[in-house]
Amino acid sequence: FLARPQVPQIIRAVEKFYNPQPEAPYKVLIVDDSKSQALFTEKALKSAGMETEVIIDPMVMLDTMTAFQPEIIVMDMYMPGCTGTELASVIRQQPEYVRIPIIFLSGEEDIDIQLNAMSHGGDDFLTKPVDPGHLATTVQNRGQRARVLNNLIVKDSLTGLYNHTHILERLYQACQQSCENDEPLSFAMIDIDFFKKINDNYGHPVGDKVISALSLFLKQRLRRSDSIGRYGGEEFAIVMPNTKGHDALHVMNEIRKVFSQLVHSTWETEFTVSFSGGVCEFTGSNSEFIIEHADEALYEAKKQGRNNVQL
Numbered sequence: 174f175l176a177r178p179q180v181p182q183i184i185r186a187v188e189k190f191y192n193p194q195p196e197a198p199y200k201v202l203i204v205d206d207s208k209s210q211a212l213f214t215e216k217a218l219k220s221a222g223m224e225t226e227v228i229i230d231p232m233v234m235l236d237t238m239t240a241f242q243p244e245i246i247v248m249d250m251y252m253p254g255c256t257g258t259e260l261a262s263v264i265r266q267q268p269e270y271v272r273i274p275i276i277f278l279s280g281e282e283d284i285d286i287q288l289n290a291m292s293h294g295g296d297d298f299l300t301k302p303v304d305p306g307h308l309a310t311t312v313q314n315r316g317q318r319a320r321v322l323n324n325l326i327v328k329d330s331l332t333g334l335y336n337h338t339h340i341l342e343r344l345y346q347a348c349q350q351s352c353e354n355d356e357p358l359s360f361a362m363i364d365i366d367f368f369k370k371i372n373d374n375y376g377h378p379v380g381d382k383v384i385s386a387l388s389l390f391l392k393q394r395l396r397r398s399d400s401i402g403r404y405g406g407e408e409f410a411i412v413m414p415n416t417k418g419h420d421a422l423h424v425m426n427e428i429r430k431v432f433s434q435l436v437h438s439t440w441e442t443e444f445t446v447s448f449s450g451g452v453c454e455f456t457g458s459n460s461e462f463i464i465e466h467a468d469e470a471l472y473e474a475k476k477q478g479r480n481n482v483q484l
C-alpha cells in the first residue's frame with residue numbers, strides 16, 4: 174500500500190452522519206423472442222438478486238430502454254424483424270447508451286457471426302444452453318464495471334455527489350419531466366458561509382471535511398428522488414422534483430437550521446458552520462433562467478446576513 178497523507182485533524186460530524194445506502198440491484202433488460210428462453214434468463218438473474226424487464230418484441234427496445242433505464246442488456250440473436258447485431262448497432266448510436274454492456278445469448282455457434290455481433294457493440298457472446306450461474310456471473314461482472322465507470326463519470330470524487338456536468342443534466346431532465354407531467358419542480362443553490370475563513374483558520378483538509386460533512390448531511394435529509402450535486406468548490410445544487418417553491422424553501426431552511434448547529438471539531442478547537450441558499454421554482458417559462466434565478470436568491474440571502482435561504 175502507498176501511505177496516504179494523514180489529515181491531522183478529524184471532524185467527527187462526518188463519521189456521525191456516515192450512513193451508506195445499500196447497493197441497488199442491477200437492472201437488466203432481457204430481449205428474446207422466445208418466451209421460454211426469456212423466462213429461463215429472468216429466473217437465473219432474479220435468483221442472483223437482479224431486477225429484470227423482459228421484451229419479446231425487439232421493436233419496443235428503445236422505448237423500453239427510456240422507461241426502464243437498464244444497466245445491462247442480455248440479447249438474443251435471431252428475432253422477427255431484426256437481428257441482435259442490428260439492434261446493438263442502433264443502441265450504440267445513442268450517446269447515452271454507449272456504456273451499457275450488451276451480452277448476446279444465442280444458439281448461434283458460427284464464430285464469424287459471433288465476432289461480427291461483437292464488432293457491432295456486443296461485449297460478450299454466450300451460447301445456449303448456458304449454465305445459469307455462468308450467465309448471472311457474466312451479467313454481474315459487466316454490471317459492476319459499468320457502475321464503477323459510470324460513477325467516475327457522473328460523481329464528484331470528494332463528496333460522492335453528482336458533479337457539475339451531471340447535476341445540470343439532471344436539472345435538464347427534471348425540467349422536461351415537469352413539463353410533460355405538469356408537475357412542480359424546484360431548484361436550490363447553496364453556498365457555505367465564510368468558507369475561506371475555515372480554510373485560513375484550520376487548513377484546507379479541514380475545509381474539505383466540512384464540504385464532505387455537508388454533503389452527507391444533505392444526502393441524509395433530502396429525499397431519494399432529489400438530486401444533489403457539487404456545483405463548484407463549496408457550492409451545491411439540488412434538483413427537487415414534485416416540489417413547489419415554498420415547500421423547497423421550507424425544507425432547505427430546516428436543513429440549514431440543523432446544520433448550522435452542528436459542532437465540528439478538530440484536535441485543537443470546535444467550530445460551527447452555516448450556509449446560505451437560494452430557491453427557484455421552475456415554471457416552464459423560466460427554464461432558461463432557473464439557475465440565474467436561484468443564484469440571485471442566493472445572493473440576496475448572502476446580502477441579508479448569511480445563514481438563511483431565499484425564494
Ligand code: GH3
Pocket residue numbers: 364365366367368369370372376377378379380381384405406407475479
Ligand atoms: P461567502 O460567505 O461570501 O460565500 O464567503 P466565502 O469565504 O465562503 O466565499 P468565497 O467564494 O470567497 O470562498 C470560497 C473558498 O472556497 C475559496 C476557495 O479557496 C475555497 N475552496 C474551493 N473549493 C475548495 C475545496 O474543494 N476544498 C477546500 N478546502 N476549499 C475550497
Ligand code: MG
Pocket residue numbers: 205206207249250251252
Ligand atoms: Mg430468437
Ligand code: MG
Pocket residue numbers: 364365407408
Ligand atoms: Mg462560493
Ligand code: MG
Pocket residue numbers: 364365366367368369407
Ligand atoms: Mg461561500
